[in-house]
Amino acid sequence: RLVIVDGNFLLSTQGPWQHVKDVLDEAWFLDAVPEARRERLIRRYISFGFTPEIARAKTEGVDERTSALIRSTAPRADLAIREVG
Structure with a gap:
C-alpha cells in the first residue's frame, strides 16, 4: 500500500512535527x-x-521566512527532487 503525505513541516525537528519522519518509510x-x-x-x-x-x-514576507525554514529541513529527506523550470 502506498500513502502519499504532503506537508511543509513533515521533516521538521521541532514541535509536534519532530517525530513525523520516524513513522515514514521514505x-x-x-x-x-x-x-x-x-x-x-x-x-x-x-x-x-x-x-x-x-x-x-x-x-515576500511570512512565506519567504517559512520557505527558508522548510528548505533547512531538506537534508533529512531520503530523496530531494529539484524542480526544473
Whole structure:
C-alpha cells in the first residue's frame, strides 16, 4: 500500500512535527524553483481575493521566512527532487 503525505513541516525537528519522519518509510523533498514558487503563491493569494500588492507582500514576507525554514529541513529527506523550470 502506498500513502502519499504532503506537508511543509513533515521533516521538521521541532514541535509536534519532530517525530513525523520516524513513522515514514521514505521522505522526499521537492525543491521548487524560488521564482516559480513565489509566482504560484502570488497567483493563489489573488485567487483568494487579495490584491496583487497584498499577495506580493504576503509572499515576500511570512512565506519567504517559512520557505527558508522548510528548505533547512531538506537534508533529512531520503530523496530531494529539484524542480526544473
